Amino acid sequence: MYRELYNKTTTKIMVLGAGCSIVTQPTAQASHHWNLIQLSYSSASPLLSNRNLFPKFFRAFPPETVFNVVKFAMLKHFGWKRVATLHQTIDLFSLPTVAFLDHAEENGIEIITSESFADSPAIQVSNLKKQGARIIIGNFYETKARQVFCQAYKEGMYGKKYVWIITGWYSHQWWLSEDDENRHDCTKEQMAEAVQGYFTTDALPLSLAKEPGVAGITTAQFEAEYKEYVGGEPETLSGYQEAPYGFDSVWTIALALQEAETRLQDLVPPKTIANFSYDDDEMAKIFFEVINATNFEGVSGPVQFTYDGDRKGLMQVEQNQDGAEVRVGIYHPTAEDENKLRWTNDPRIVWQGGKPPADSILEEELPQTISQDLFIGMAILAAAGIVLAIGFLAFNVRFRNRRFIKMSSPKINNLILLGGMLMYVSIFFNGLDTSRVPFDSYVWMCKANTWCLGIGFSLAFGAMFSKTWRVHKIFTSKTMMKTIIKDYQLYVMVAVLVLIVTLVLVIWEIVDPLQTVVRKAARQQTDDLDVVIIPVHVTCESTWQVYWVGTLICIEGLLLVFGAFLAWETRKVTVPALNDSKYIGMSVYNTVILSFIVVPVSLILDEVNARYVIMSIFNVFATTLTLCLVFVPKLKVRNDIHPKGSMLSTMKSGEEGESDSDKRIRILNDMIQRLQSSLVKKDDIIKELETAGVSGQTKHHRDSADEGINTAGTSQEDPATS
């Protein structure tokens, strides 16, 4: 252009060209300074629509941005809502991509990712895959397209699961060409496989009209003449696609000059085109007006320009089917919305998978809830446990005045039962997940579960601990017979423990309450490549949960460990007056051992059903065993109202390695035995006296004998203090 403009022998009137935007942009930005109208036959850069930069520019080809409406119509038609874009960073491709992104939301499209590249697109293509893109809008020159599709081949981003929508003005079988600047290392076969099925959006290059246009020939005649003129295989020629636009561009200029010449003749004084000079603003203005008013039927369809100098016209969608781009749809911008994009019946779109692919990997959430059967099973176990505890409670209350029951501190035992019942109830709350209660109520189930476990455990094991502690205290006391520990002291001990645990639970609730949290596990691939399963588990958590749970575990754990120690210390005490000390010890051991196994297992296990079963079975087993160990031995007293002698048993005496405390216990037991013998003798005397008829006195003496263990003046309910 520079050469022509500075060639002083001839004056140019207009500029026809260029083909590519990267040439058209700088030339059209300059040519208007010479009052030249410039008409491009194929430039697509949206930047060329800027009248401030290109005041005298027209083009017979629409800007790339206009194809966005075709793309949106396509996406809508196939129900694709999640899309990714990939473009080369030059105006021609950046601007339509930005416009696409701007209008995506209003068209109901979610952009998964938007990648751009200047040189090699390898990383960006890989990113598309990583982001799970399936529908990809591509904007790049064909030189880059070869690199893009080679990388897509390597990443497996082709075939039935992927849809590429690219620009439609590349050369014939562009993927087979080679160029030194943009090398790739895919074979022709690989490239042919990768590009199979892509879609293009483009201006309709040849009119659909059957009648002759302004040139006096039909589209079919134009094609025939063109092919005859160029010979060989015209579609392999560079610019073959643009030929109709070139033809119509020449006609546009010719008609404009004709019309301008007429107008110039009407000027005073008249002018002619031959008089044109680069400083003739008047004539340039006339040229602009006549081109702006262009309206004729060309071989590429109706030729008209917008205010910005862009071509108006129909657009098409093509698909690459076995190496040939075939038209599968036409977009009519002026038609009703629903009818703008019309698909052809022959040829039709070919889907490699038999149907349009999904726009993304479908993520199906699979709620992880406790199975109905499991919940029912555990609930039945828990209910059976509660019935058992109620049975023991009824027994305890019914026979509370029987010596054997009375001496085992029945009220403390009731606390054990109450704690046990709370432990059973926690199994119901633990199983009430979001499949059984509304999502909003679920957090209350979690809280109820935590409270039942915390308070229940404290009551049951606090009560057992206090009884074990009393036995230990008595048998390790230096003053022996003078040690007096009343039941109320044990209640206070349990109450303090329950209060401490309650305090922790209350502070937890106020400071850092449990909240419903939806946890998603790692995605699991299914047989269907378009579908992945995401296990979703609704749970309750709080920010500092680990510390709250840790505090409770420490308190209860200390209780257990210390209880186990006391139970071990008093393991040889077999005084039936302290009739359940041995069983309580066994319960403590059992719970300690199970806790050491179950707590870590439940923390590690992710599978909700397995976790629920393990925790519930542990709970039922430990609680039931504890209740049975404490209460089953007491059942025998139903028919054993005055078990003489049975209250006073001993531990083995004179064992080797006997400790001080063992020795004291042995001495105490010996003493008890002597008292028992004395009691039997006294009973004999009473019998003799009864035989002698002193019945009134006898009754009084008998009651005194029954209460012999309390003769030290202590409470009858408190045998251990004697």
Ligand SMILES: NCCCC(=O)O
């Ligand atoms: N029709 C091809 C457009 C290419 C370009 O504007 O550079």
